[in-house]
Amino acid sequence: MHPTQDDPVAAALSDRIGGPVGTRAGRHPWWTPVRVLLALTAIVLALGMVQKSSCYQDTWQDGQARYTHMCYSDLPYLYTGRGFAELNWPYSDDAQVRARYEVMEYPAGISYWAWGAAHVTHWLNGSPDLSTRYGQSVGDMSAQPEVRREMRIFVIVNALGFAVLTLLAAWLLAGVSPRRPWDAAAFALSPALVLTGLVNWDLVAVVFVAGALWAWTRDRPLLTGVLIGLGTAVKLYPLFLLGGVLVICLRQRRLRPLVTSTLAAAGAWVLANAPAYLSGPEQWKVFWSFNSDRGADLGSIWMVVQQALDRPGDAFAFDPHTINVGSWLFFGLWCVGVLLIGLRAPATPRLAQLGFLVVAGFLLVNKVYSPQYVLWLLPLAVLARPRWRDLIVWQAGEALYFAAVWWYLGGFLAPASGGDAGFYWAAILLRLAAELYLVAMVVRDIWAPRHDPVRATAYVALPAPALATPRL
Structure with missing residues (x-):
């Protein structure tokens, strides 16, 4: 179905170019919906660069x-700050390497990607001699013009790799519901891709989430599990898709796909982490200890509460253990709520809907909510609630926060009289409110399927092997 026939916002905007598509509208012989989506994605990624x-x-x-x-x-900072400028293996236990560089504090999948990108960077820069760098301090080495050039090349290499992955993700999302390929346009045209795509390596995980959604609709639980496991090796949150798989399988009384997906995810995660763990088990554990010991940080509701209540002379503070217990307790209750909603709904919810709700609950109470974490929700949101109005409201909250966090870090929001930046607190709360609004819309669609745009076009969310892959 064409978006101008289905979405009120798209229909209103189409008035300037002739109105909604009519019943006699023809198809372009080459510009299929998927090709248009890929072109739009490429343009947006270029704008991000x-x-x-x-x-x-x-x-x-x-x-x-x-x-x-x-x-x-x-x-660029981690290229020199984690030893990639010297092509060090991220999980090396060499004493000299560890004396010069901190351990990469990200999951194994991101470390592999960054290490591979560093090798490509060195090759593109003529494979420079690294022996001269070992005797210098990291600061002096990082200031060299040749290393500065490599930092820029490293960003370009990553950006081009992200572009390939994002184009693949757009293609996969367009194929989740072949009758509604235009739902992926909200992904292709998302401001989040422009603003946050190059902040960190989060786009590497996005393609695995999109692939898992695609595989599930084609009755491929094994492939679904493998992609979830590989995605979890990059970022933790793809693991939460198994919660959606659990709800669907319980409703359909089909435990075999659940077992297959879970075992496949576990196996893929173990195999992906094996090189890191076997080469440096203590270095591999850093990601887990780093996140466990982390306190209230940027973007989190914990930071707002702690700064608001922590006044001179007061002893109030959230220690990391308290935040860990509180956030996991809330998240556990949230997951129970999603389970009950999914089991008691009139119709079986779609995996994108359930996955969105679980990931949103995790982010709402996480101890850090970085601006690029919007990418975690993006592929799920555009399929869970394919309505431009609601997605624009949510993205507006994200865009506001994106600006506010940099102004906050730059010191531009600090009151002249001193103290904490209240505007930054407001930006955090508005971001969370916009996310909760979208959560409410998805829950409404689950409880009242007549509001779900996907079900309105008779799309069945259960595995459907007969559906065709979208034509390029």
Whole structure:
């Protein structure tokens, strides 16, 4: 179904170019919906690279420009700060390497990707001699023009890799519901891709989530589990899709796909983590200890409460253990709520709906809610609630927070009289409110399926092997 026939916002916008598609409208012989979506995705990704161009020009060395221009990225800093400039294996236990560099604090999948991108970077830069770098301090080495050039190349290599993965994700999302390929347009045109795609490596996990959604609709529980496991090796949140699989399988009384998906996910995760664990078990554990010991951080509701209640002379503070217990307790209750909603709904919810609700609950109470975490929800949201109005409301909250976090870090929101930045608190709360609004819309669709746009077009959310892959 064409979006101008289905979505009120798309229909209203189409008035300027002739109105909604009519019943006699023909199809272009080459520009299929999927090809249009891929072209739109490519344009948006290019805009994302342009958005980071001011920081790229000075290799992210201008401490204020990265905040005023909102072009910050972790990639160039971690290239030198985690030993990739010397092509060190992220999980090396060599004493000299560990004395010079901190351990990569990300899951194994991201470390592999960054290490591979570093090798490509060195090859593109003429495979420079690294022996001269070992005798220098990390600061002096990072200041060399050749290394600065490599930092820029490293960002480009990652950006091009992200582009390939995002195009693949768009293609997969368009194929989840072949009768509604245009639902993926909200992914292709998302401001989140422009603003946050190059902040960190989160787009690597997005393609596995999109692939898992695609595989599930084609009755491939084994492939679904493998993709969930590989995605979990990159970021933790793809694991939560198994919660949606659990609800669907319980409703349909089909435990075999649940067992197959779960075992496949576990096996894929173990195999993906094996090289990291076997080469440096203590270094592999850093990701888990780092997140366990982390306190209330940027974007989280915990940070707002802690700053609001922590006043001079008060002893109030959330220690990491308290936050861990509180967040996991809330998340556990949230998951029980999603389970009950899914089991008691009039019709079996779709995997995208359930996955969105579980991941949203995790983010709402996580101890850190970085701006690029919007990408975790993006492929799920555009399929869970394919309505432009609701997605725009949610994305507006994300865009507001994206600007506010850089202004906050740059010190531009600090009151003249001193103290905490209340505007930043407001941005966090508005972001969470916009997310809760979208959660409410998805829950309404589950409880009242007549509101679900996907079900309105007679799309069946259960595995459907007869559905065809979208034609390029």
